Amino acid sequence: VSRISIAARLRRWRFLQTFRGRLAALYVSLETGVMLLAAILLYFALDRAITHQLDEDLLARGSHFAAELGRMPQSHWQRECTEFATHFLGAVRVVDLQRHKICSQGWQLVDLGRLNLERLISEAVRSEEPRFASTHSLLSRHNARLAAIPIVSDRGVIATLVLARPTTDVAAVLRLIYLLGGALVLFSMALTAAAGYALAKRALAPLDEVRRTAEAVAAGDLARRLRMKGEDREIRDTVRVLNRMFDDLEAMFRAQKRFTADASHELRLPLTVLKGEIELALRRPRSPQEYRRTLQDLLQVIERIERTVDDLLTLARADAHQLEFAQEAVDFTLLLQEVAQEMLPAFARKHQELRMQIEDGLFVLGDERALMRVVRNLLHNAHKHTPEGGQVLLGAGKKGDEIELVVADSGPGIPEDALLRIFDRFYRVDDARTSPGAGLGLAICRQIVEAHGGRIWAENRPEGGAKFVVVLPASQEAPPEEAAFKS
Numbered sequence: 001v002s003r004i005s006i007a008a009r010l011r012r013w014r015f016l017q018t019f020r021g022r023l024a025a026l027y028v029s030l031e032t033g034v035m036l037l038a039a040i041l042l043y044f045a046l047d048r049a050i051t052h053q054l055d056e057d058l059l060a061r062g063s064h065f066a067a068e069l070g071r072m073p074q075s076h077w078q079r080e081c082t083e084f085a086t087h088f089l090g091a092v093r094v095v096d097l098q099r100h101k102i103c104s105q106g107w108q109l110v111d112l113g114r115l116n117l118e119r120l121i122s123e124a125v126r127s128e129e130p131r132f133a134s135t136h137s138l139l140s141r142h143n144a145r146l147a148a149i150p151i152v153s154d155r156g157v158i159a160t161l162v163l164a165r166p167t168t169d170v171a172a173v174l175r176l177i178y179l180l181g182g183a184l185v186l187f188s189m190a191l192t193a194a195a196g197y198a199l200a201k202r203a204l205a206p207l208d209e210v211r212r213t214a215e216a217v218a219a220g221d222l223a224r225r226l227r228m229k230g231e232d233r234e235i236r237d238t239v240r241v242l243n244r245m246f247d248d249l250e251a252m253f254r255a256q257k258r259f260t261a262d263a264s265h266e267l268r269l270p271l272t273v274l275k276g277e278i279e280l281a282l283r284r285p286r287s288p289q290e291y292r293r294t295l296q297d298l299l300q301v302i303e304r305i306e307r308t309v310d311d312l313l314t315l316a317r318a319d320a321h322q323l324e325f326a327q328e329a330v331d332f333t334l335l336l337q338e339v340a341q342e343m344l345p346a347f348a349r350k351h352q353e354l355r356m357q358i359e360d361g362l363f364v365l366g367d368e369r370a371l372m373r374v375v376r377n378l379l380h381n382a383h384k385h386t387p388e389g390g391q392v393l394l395g396a397g398k399k400g401d402e403i404e405l406v407v408a409d410s411g412p413g414i415p416e417d418a419l420l421r422i423f424d425r426f427y428r429v430d431d432a433r434t435s436p437g438a439g440l441g442l443a444i445c446r447q448i449v450e451a452h453g454g455r456i457w458a459e460n461r462p463e464g465g466a467k468f469v470v471v472l473p474a475s476q477e478a479p480p481e482e483a484a485f486k487s
């Protein structure tokens with residue numbers, strides 16, 4: 001089974017799909033690893049200590065007895081051996097060099113398992129030193145610790161004494177220790193898992209609240225906010241950022257709604273006019289001249305719709321950050337002169353004077369068409385609101401590293417409380433009957449000016465009339481020669 005398929009199988013457990021589940025699992029596996037290592041070390045240390053103790057014991061009893069046997073004739077061994085066995089808690093055996101059993105007592109209780117007793121005896125004889133071994137029969141409880149002690153006379157090694165001490169009692173103690181230890185480990189593992197789970201759950205609780213709030217906002221409850229306080233700074237910061245985002249979302253959503261409502265209203269009006277005029281024209285047959293006049297009127301209404309739709313599109317693009325402005329050097333002086341030139345006939349028709357005070361060599365970095373639109377809008381408004389025979393001033397000059405553009409007129413001016421609001425979308429001082437605009441022109445102007453890093457505002461002149469000021473960052477860079485001849 002590859003690692004990937006194990007991981008995949010594990011992931012299918014729902015419990016491991018949660019962060020808290022994984023954290024708990026991680027804690028438990030870490031602890032299991034540590035405990036396992038500790039258990040293995042403890043096992044070997046205990047085993048060594050106990051075995052050492054057993055060997056000392058066996059040696060103390062055995063070496064004394066072996067020395068005794070070495071000193072007496074072999075004929076007495078049988079008796080001595082039986083005698084010894086009555087005091088010894090285990091099995092006793094004496095074998096001579098030909099491996100004949102001279103005496104053997106209590107071996108029915110010992111399970112030698114895979115232990116090679118023959119080899120143990122040979123080693124003891126060869127080295128003339130006591131040798132030790134353990135039987136490790138897993139199935140039987142009759143394990144024992146064995147000692148093979150050479151019996152030495154003045155002729156050298158003459159036989160071997162083998163003692164076997166059952167380790168059942170030791171095993172019982174070890175089992176108890178492991179049982180207790182195991183229970184302790186299990187308990188502490190359960191505790192760790194529970195603690196890890198609870199800790200992660202507590203740490204993640206704010207996430208639940210965030211999810212619930214986000215779901216509520218997404219479902220339309222725009223006023224819903226995160227309310228948790230949280231002592232932790234990470235959480236407080238996150239809550240603050242998210243709530244600010246929800247504020248922005250709500251504001252954006254409401255603005256969008258208002259914008260759509262206003263836009264529909266704005267388009268409905270000219271459409272109603274259009275419909276009315278057409279119905280009126282169709283009521284009875286009319287002369288070609290009459291039809292012509294009606295069509296001319298309709299064309300004007302359609303042009304108005306066209307302008308409004310165009311403005312709406314511009315603003316919608318700006319909202320979606322899709323309004324792209326070129327970044328090129330623009331000869332602002334030339335631009336102002338061009339727009340003024342193009343509007344001169346309109347001014348002349350109303351017998352208005354257009355005075356120009358435009359400094360030479362004004363350059364800005366930006367989008368020529370968009371900037372033209374701003375100037376055209378402002379001049380158009382001034383022209384529209386100034387009575388026949390009035391005056392309009394178009395001034396531009398450098399102030400520090402900025403360019404200041406002023407469009408002032410001798411019209412009625414703007415009510416003080418509307419000075420700021422006229423830059424809002426669809427805001428009009430006078431109602432739609434007296435002003436054919438949709439109230440979008442100045443909103444677009446502000447959008448363009450701000451996109452160029454500038455400012456725009458309106459004032460009333462002391463001598464009467466409105467004054468619009470646009471400030472744009474000046475550029476040192478003149479446009480390349482051929483651009484001047486482009487248009």
Ligand code: ADP
Pocket residue numbers: 381382385409411412413414422427428429430435436437438439440441442443466
């Ligand atoms: P509109 O297309 O309706 O003119 P604008 O955004 O250009 O919309 O202007 C918003 C309002 O600001 C207008 O309804 C008008 O009342 C007022 N306004 C703009 N320019 C002038 C001005 N030069 N003098 C007086 N009022 C102005």
